[in-house]
Amino acid sequence: MTLSVCPLGLVPYGQALDIQRRLLARRQAGEIGNVLLLLEHPSVLTLGARANRANIYLPEDELARRGVPVVPVDRGGDVTYHGPGQLVGYPIVDLRDFGDGIRPFLHGLEDALVGLLREEFGLDAVRLQDRYTGVWIRDRKIVAIGIAVHRWVTTHGFAFNVNVDLEPFGWINPCGLSKGVTSVLAETGRPADMDRIVRLTGRRIAAALGTEPADVSLSDLLGQAAATPATPGGPE
Numbered sequence: 001m002t003l004s005v006c007p008l009g010l011v012p013y014g015q016a017l018d019i020q021r022r023l024l025a026r027r028q029a030g031e032i033g034n035v036l037l038l039l040e041h042p043s044v045l046t047l048g049a050r051a052n053r054a055n056i057y058l059p060e061d062e063l064a065r066r067g068v069p070v071v072p073v074d075r076g077g078d079v080t081y082h083g084p085g086q087l088v089g090y091p092i093v094d095l096r097d098f099g100d101g102i103r104p105f106l107h108g109l110e111d112a113l114v115g116l117l118r119e120e121f122g123l124d125a126v127r128l129q130d131r132y133t134g135v136w137i138r139d140r141k142i143v144a145i146g147i148a149v150h151r152w153v154t155t156h157g158f159a160f161n162v163n164v165d166l167e168p169f170g171w172i173n174p175c176g177l178s179k180g181v182t183s184v185l186a187e188t189g190r191p192a193d194m195d196r197i198v199r200l201t202g203r204r205i206a207a208a209l210g211t212e213p214a215d216v217s218l219s220d221l222l223g224q225a226a227a228t229p230a231t232p233g234g235p236e
Contacts, residue, residue, distance in 0.1 A: 001097065003209060004032070004216040005202035008039040010084060013071055016041065020155045023092045023221055027153045032221055034093040036205060037157075038198050041082040043168060045070045048077035048146050055079045055173035068168070075156035077133075077146035079172045085163035085185075087197055089205070095152050098209060102154075105209075106145060109158055110135055112208035113143050116200055123187055134158075140182035141174065160201065163191045 008016070016039060026032045045056060045068060055078055056063075056070065063070060082088060091109070098105055110127040113135050117125035125135050125142065135143035145158045161183035169181045184192045206213035 001211045002033060002214040003093075003202075003206040003211040004035045004221065005206065005213045006035060006037050006216050006218055006221060007198050007202075008037060008218060011039045011041065013041050013044040013046070013069070013082065016088075016090070017071075017073070019218070019222075020090055020092065024150060024153055024155055026221070027092050027094060028151055034097060034209075034211070035091070035216070035221060036202060037090040037092070038202060039088050039090075040084050040086060040194075041088060043068045043081070043083040045079060045081055045172065046075075047072045047079050048075045049073075049148075050076070051078045053079075056171065057173070058171045063171070068171075073148075073156065075146035075148045077144070080144050080146070080159060080174060081168045081172060082159055083164050083168060085161075085165065085183075085194070087160040087162050087194070087201060088157065089160070089201065090157040091154050091205070093154050093209075095149065095154065102147065102149060105154070106133060106147065108208040109145060109205060110143070112204040113158070113160060113201070115208075116197075116204050117142065117184070120197075120200060121184060121188055121192075123184075135160075137182055137187060140180040142182050142184070142187075144174070160197075162194060162197055 023035055095105055114125045117123045123137055125137055127135055133145045134141050143158055143160045146156050148155045163185045164183055166183060174181050202213050
């Protein structure tokens with residue numbers, strides 16, 4: 001079994017959401033196999049299904065002045081920030097292909113990124129054994145995870161703080177946990193090669209899920225006639 005890995009570069013959040021929805025429909029219909037999108041977003045705050053708006057500290061007019069939209073979405077979790085230098089992964093996969101449901105799937109994502117952080121950067125990354133999702137270094141989160149499942153097929157995914165500016169996380173209570181965040185840059189003192197991290201992340205997640213990675217273009221996933229998303233850019 002293969003996992004189609006599709007790097008997209010910097011994509012506005014609303015456009016990426018539209019892409020996910022279209023791929024979700026194609027995966028549910030059996031028109032494509034399992035997919036991992038890897039990308040970055042311009043600055044945006046997203047609110048999960050259990051989000052409390054009190055976890056956003058800046059007033060909405062100040063966020064608007066800074067050009068940071070706030071977008072409610074159907075993933076799990078509370079509020080999170082996405083911005084350039086953060087690698088976002090959206091797996092569009094049918095959980096029935098992996099046998100044991102959502103929890104082992106989440107652990108596979110976590111273990112892949114724990115291994116990458118340990119072996120590539122020598123960082124003491126861990127997952128917290130069902131206490132909280134994500135990947136942590138000490139008491140600081142370096143990977144946030146929030147998944148939605150629609151008729152067995154996943155959308156949304158993980159946010160991996162590679163070179164991202166950490167200041168915007170001070171605008172929120174990240175994930176509603178009152179805990180800090182960190183990044184590869186903050187931990188090592190030097191920026192990581194983002195292209196290399198994209199390649200390693202795709203390979204490691206494919207391996208953790210027991211699949212083989214296969215590079216694929218977005219036009220191939222959507223079909224040649226549907227290569228351009230219907231909603232080009234901007235929040236939903």
